[in-house]
Amino acid sequence: MARPPLPPFDEASAIEKVRLAEDGWNSRDPIKVAQAYSVDSQWRNRAEFVQGREQIEAFLTRKWRRELDYRLIKELWAFGGNRIAVRFAYEYQDDSGNWYRAYGNENWEFNENGLMRRRLASINEHPIAEAERKFHWPLGRRPDDHPGLSHFGF
Structure with missing residues (x-):
């Protein structure tokens, strides 16, 4: 199954890939999001190591049960060949109504079909x-006219 845009990435296709990932995560649909990853995808998320779509779905299901009203913005940082680096921020609240903002960086590696393998x-x-x-x-996809990370100085 191909998941365009495919590597090698240029600036436009890397930006498109980042936005597609952001849109997927903002859907908060673990099954849909997991389809963007190869069946043998490997993750390191903080101190947790996840492998394969089944574990990715389980991880995301747990995540979005805890992180309510989740909204995410991703921004391209760098790209080359089959790799993309992004920075991101997201906001959510817990079940007690406490709000949080998370900041991070991700390094992505894609297979020839455009599925993220790492x-x-x-x-x-x-x-x-x-x-x-x-x-x-x-909730859902960030509107095209909503400011990105750089606008907020994140």
Whole structure:
């Protein structure tokens, strides 16, 4: 199964790939998101190691049960060949109504079919007041006219 855009990436196709990933994650649909990864995909997410689509689905299901009202923005940092580096920020609240903002970097490696076969993520988060939130679009895809990370200085 091909998942365009395919490597090798140029700037336009890398930006498109990043936006497609952001859109997928903002759907908060673990099954849909997992389809963007190869069946043998390997992840490092903070201190957790995940391998394969089944584990990816389970990981994302747990994540979005804990992280309510999740909204994410990704931005291209660098690209070359079959690799893309991104930076991101997301906001969410827990089941007690406490808000958080997480910042991170991801390194992605794709197979020839455009499926991500490796994802290495480093993430830090901190509590924020609800009044400090920056990501206010309705749940789902970030509108095209909503500012990106650079606008907020993240």
